[in-house]
Amino acid sequence: MKYFAELNNNNIVIRVCIFEDSVKSGEEALNITPLLEGHKWIETFFEGSQRKNYAGPNYTYDENRDAFIAPKSYDSWILNENTCRWEAPIPYPNDGKFYSWDESLKNWIEIVYPTNA
Numbered sequence: 580m581k582y583f584a585e586l587n588n589n590n591i592v593i594r595v596c597i598f599e600d601s602v603k604s605g606e607e608a609l610n611i612t613p614l615l616e617g618h619k620w621i622e623t624f625f626e627g628s629q630r631k632n633y634a635g636p637n638y639t640y641d642e643n644r645d646a647f648i649a650p651k652s653y654d655s656w657i658l659n660e661n662t663c664r665w666e667a668p669i670p671y672p673n674d675g676k677f678y679s680w681d682e683s684l685k686n687w688i689e690i691v692y693p694t695n696a
Contacts, residue, residue, distance in 0.1 A: 584634035
C-alpha cells in the first residue's frame, strides 16, 4: 500500500488516502479519486524515510524542504530544520518527572499528581 496526502492550493493537507501498490505517482492517484480543482497529491511515508514526517490533516507540505510539517503547537516553538518538527525553546527536562508546556511562562511546568494520603 502507498499513502498519499491530498493538498489544497496552499499546500495544506486535506486528507491522507491509501492506494494500491500499483499506483506509481501522485499523477496516477488523480485518476483514482476525484480531486478538487487546484489540489495535488504527494506521497507520504510512515517511517519518515522521506519527507521527514508522515502527513496528517492540516500539516503543511514545504516544497523547498520536501517535508510535511505539523501545525505549530505554540508561538514560541522553533522549527528543527533537520527533523522539520516544532521544538520548545527550552529542552524538556530529563529528570523522570512529567511536564507540560506553559506558553505564558515559556517554560516547562511540572505536572504534580495528587496522592491518596
